Amino acid sequence: MTLSVSNLSFSHSRQPSLDGINATFEAGKLSVILGPNGAGKSTLLSCLAGVLKPHVGTASVDGTDINSMPATARAQRIGLLPQGAETHWAITSEALVALGRIPHMRGAGPSADDLRAISAAMSATATDGFANRSVTALSGGERGRVLMARVLAGEPQWILADEPLANLDPGFQLDILGLLRRQAKDGKGVVAVLHDLHHAVRFADHLLLLHEGKLFAQGSVDDVITAANLAVVYGIDARLFKDDDGSTQLIIKGKIKS
Amino acid sequence: MKARSLTPLLLLLLCGAFLLSLMAGKVWIWPTSWAADNADGWIFLELRLPRAVLGLCIGAILGLSGAVMQGYLRNPLADPTVLGVSASAALGGVLAIYLGINMLPFGLFGSAMLGAGASIALLLAISRGGGPIGFILGGMVLSTLAGALTAFVISIAPNPFAASEIINWLMGALTDRLMTDVWTALPFMALGGLLLLSTGRALDALTLGENGAKSLGIDLIRLRWIIVFGVGLAVGASVAVSGVVGFVGLIVPHLIRALYGEQPSRILLPSALGGAILTLTADSMVRLVPGPGEVRLGIAMAVLGAPFFLLLLLRYRKGSL
Numbered sequence: 001m002t003l004s005v006s007n008l009s010f011s012h013s014r015q016p017s018l019d020g021i022n023a024t025f026e027a028g029k030l031s032v033i034l035g036p037n038g039a040g041k042s043t044l045l046s047c048l049a050g051v052l053k054p055h056v057g058t059a060s061v062d063g064t065d066i067n068s069m070p071a072t073a074r075a076q077r078i079g080l081l082p083q084g085a086e087t088h089w090a091i092t093s094e095a096l097v098a099l100g101r102i103p104h105m106r107g108a109g110p111s112a113d114d115l116r117a118i119s120a121a122m123s124a125t126a127t128d129g130f131a132n133r134s135v136t137a138l139s140g141g142e143r144g145r146v147l148m149a150r151v152l153a154g155e156p157q158w159i160l161a162d163e164p165l166a167n168l169d170p171g172f173q174l175d176i177l178g179l180l181r182r183q184a185k186d187g188k189g190v191v192a193v194l195h196d197l198h199h200a201v202r203f204a205d206h207l208l209l210l211h212e213g214k215l216f217a218q219g220s221v222d223d224v225i226t227a228a229n230l231a232v233v234y235g236i237d238a239r240l241f242k243d244d245d246g247s248t249q250l251i252i253k254g255k256i257k258s
Numbered sequence: 259m260k261a262r263s264l265t266p267l268l269l270l271l272l273c274g275a276f277l278l279s280l281m282a283g284k285v286w287i288w289p290t291s292w293a294a295d296n297a298d299g300w301i302f303l304e305l306r307l308p309r310a311v312l313g314l315c316i317g318a319i320l321g322l323s324g325a326v327m328q329g330y331l332r333n334p335l336a337d338p339t340v341l342g343v344s345a346s347a348a349l350g351g352v353l354a355i356y357l358g359i360n361m362l363p364f365g366l367f368g369s370a371m372l373g374a375g376a377s378i379a380l381l382l383a384i385s386r387g388g389g390p391i392g393f394i395l396g397g398m399v400l401s402t403l404a405g406a407l408t409a410f411v412i413s414i415a416p417n418p419f420a421a422s423e424i425i426n427w428l429m430g431a432l433t434d435r436l437m438t439d440v441w442t443a444l445p446f447m448a449l450g451g452l453l454l455l456s457t458g459r460a461l462d463a464l465t466l467g468e469n470g471a472k473s474l475g476i477d478l479i480r481l482r483w484i485i486v487f488g489v490g491l492a493v494g495a496s497v498a499v500s501g502v503v504g505f506v507g508l509i510v511p512h513l514i515r516a517l518y519g520e521q522p523s524r525i526l527l528p529s530a531l532g533g534a535i536l537t538l539t540a541d542s543m544v545r546l547v548p549g550p551g552e553v554r555l556g557i558a559m560a561v562l563g564a565p566f567f568l569l570l571l572l573r574y575r576k577g578s579l
Binding site for chain 1: 462
């Protein structure tokens with residue numbers, strides 16, 4: 001199962017643009033999109049989710065153009081955790097998680113299937129403890145997990161997360177990354193936009209590095225995270241070495257003076 | 259859940275308010291003389307009944323539209339007047355009175371609905387493709403323009419009587435409405451109300467922001483059309499029969515939210531019930547104020563609503579809302 005974009009371009013005055021992106025994401029893998037601010041990471045993820053429509057090229061899931069699918073069919077297969085952790089009303093955590101079932105709901109109330117998915121998503125994210133608390137009363141870490149549970153409740157084959165770690169402390173960041181990893185192990189396709197290079201090095205199965213709207217590099221961690229690539233794209237001086245256990249480690253020394 | 263037992267209570271209150279509206283006035287008419295073949299029976303059938311039915315419908319529409327607008331804009335300070343539909347329908351009504359069209363059958367109603375229709379078309383054109391900000395700004399521009407034109411029409415009224423008739427109508431009232439007014443307005447209100455009631459799930463999805471809603475398969479363009487048409491038809495028709503009655507759409511969703519929680523879909527129907535209760539009760543009260551004539555419903559609502567709005571703002575600034 002694949003999610004892919006081919007020759008995808010997007011331009012809009014209010015959104016970083018993309019230019020001729022070709023990429024394929026595979027189910028069962030945690031793919032990470034990297035790049036500096038304004039490189040077009042969110043734009044790419046929004047195109048993959050069908051929230052934005054590319055001006056040129058296509059985004060497709062298992063070969064079907066996302067934008068030619070009915071919106072609910074698309075929403076059943078692709079779940080998006082948008083940037084910014086928006087929650088506008090003081091509804092309970094459980095009611096918020098239940099919103100994830102909207103693409104599946106037909107009748108007035110939730111079906112047995114809906115209820116099962118909601119409770120499964122809440123226990124997977126360890127949010128069942130505050131099911132009846134208002135989302136506005138939660139800490140950032142708790143809210144991050146509730147919003148993640150909302151995406152899981154829809155039981156999508158694809159989970160797209162736009163900066164899911166923003167405003168979380170290191171412990172909660174690792175919780176969310178562990179959760180995404182587990183979803184990938186269970187056979188889901190996970191695509192996340194991240195800012196933290198250390199997390200990307202440690203958790204990504206597949207990496208995309210965007211630079212000024214173009215795909216700068218893609219592949220494994222060792223292919224993409226190189227001192228040369230980081231110098232060009234971020235303007236930083238980074239050192240990479242292999243740890244005793246064979247994993248890649250990254251140290252950022254500082255900004256390259258120009 | 260607590261909310262389950264609240265709805266029967268609201269229905270009960272609504273029945274009470276409706277009965278009160280049928281009975282209350284300078285002359286109290288008890289149920290025993292409703293079918294009587296005398297002046298009381300006549301007042302009941304020709305005056306009280308249409309007035310109570312209109313109060314019920316208009317209140318329900320205003321409460322419902324307010325809940326939908328607040329949910330759609332994700333802003334607790336929004337109300338149906340934000341769209342400029344009321345002001346445009348009012349301009350249509352004022353023009354009808356000025357030109358004397360109101361003497362024709364359906365003249366005033368038709369002209370006010372034309373105003374509402376024009377505002378729907380303009381709104382959709384202005385806010386095409388834009389987010390909620392464009393939508394609010396479009397509505398504000400429309401509201402201001404229609405208000406200015408209304409003032410202009412009043413200022414060029416040929417005589418003081420015409421001006422006073424226009425101003426009186428503008429202030430909003432349910433006095434001297436006939437059963438034909440009810441039958442004319444009802445289809446528009448029913449259609450608009452059904453459209454608005456269908457938005458619940460989409461409004462819930464908007465809790466997650468626009469991108470969140472879109473990713474759940476919600477078509478936001480379609481939602482905007484439904485809301486503009488729903489509010490346009492329902493509120494337009496209510497202004498056309500009763501003038502501008504403010505604040506119901508702003509206050510009621512807040513009271514309902516305090517009882518039912520903040521999930522947008524859950525407060526739609528209760529807001530309609532609450533709006534009807536408030537409007538019927540206020541309209542019964544204005545009849546009971548002693549003295550010649552009666553306080554206009556629009557004025558009573560504003561006098562009631564403005565302090566509430568201030569309280570809301572104070573709480574909002576303290577961050578407790």
